[in-house]
Amino acid sequence: MNVRQSYRSRLQVATLLMLATLLTACGINNIPTLDEQAKAAWGQVQNQYQRRADLIPNLVETVKGYAAHEKETLTAVIEARAKATSIQVDASTLDNPEKLKQYQQAQDQLSGALSRLMVVSERYPDLKANQNFLALQSQLEGTENRISVARRDFILAVQKYNTEIRTFPGRLWHSVLYSSLPERETFEATPGSEKPPEVKF
Structure with a gap:
């Protein structure tokens, strides 16, 4: 091997090492990493909603013993829980803004029904x-x-992901390698949620 070939092979090795270093440091893995973080944060949101749904039957049964004639409020809570748990969601829901919105609305209705139940409980000192x-x-x-x-963490994870695919160099990597990964929707406040729920007796 002559000096020129030796120099050329060392130059090729050095170039490959430099390219490998640049590729690992340029953010090529940021998009799938941030996408997985958003999915994990979404899983935590679902986990907490499920925890709430699991508590409701015990809460309703306890209130029922003291406030049996508050049937309308108890029925509203039971129906809201049934609706909220009937909407099946998974990681693919993140790709479907309409399904995400339906899920959020069902959870908001359940929150409203629970608020009314808590207000009703104020009328029963023995229950309290x-x-x-x-x-x-x-x-x-x-x-x-x-x-x-969990919702805040999900919103932040989606913000990081969406920012990555809309800014350089993430935008470049997204268009070249990850174009199948869409921009993610996040939670939005339900119209009228700034007002406290109305409770009528």
Whole structure:
């Protein structure tokens, strides 16, 4: 091997090493990484909604014993829970803004029904003092906080993902390698949600 060939092979090796280094540092993996983070955050949102749905039957049964004639409110909670749990969602829901919106609306209706149930419970001092009710109410409040945090984390994950595919160099990698991954929708406030729920007795 002459000096020229030796120099050429070293130059090729150096070029390959430099290209490999550039490719690993240029963000080529950012898009799938951020997409998976958004899906994981969505999974956590679903997990917290499921936790809330699991608490509701016990809460309704506890209230029923004290406020049996509040049948309309109890029925509204049961129906809202049934509707919220009937909408089947998975990671593919993130690619379907309409299904995401339906899911969010069903969860919002359940939140409203639970708010009305909590207001009704204020009318029953014995119920308010019941240990089961207090424990369930505390768990439900904790779950609502977890839902809020999970939704915030999901919104941030979607923001990072969408920003990556809309800015350079992510936009380039998206168009070349990841064009099948769409821009993600996130939660939006339901129209009128800035007003407190109306409770009529």
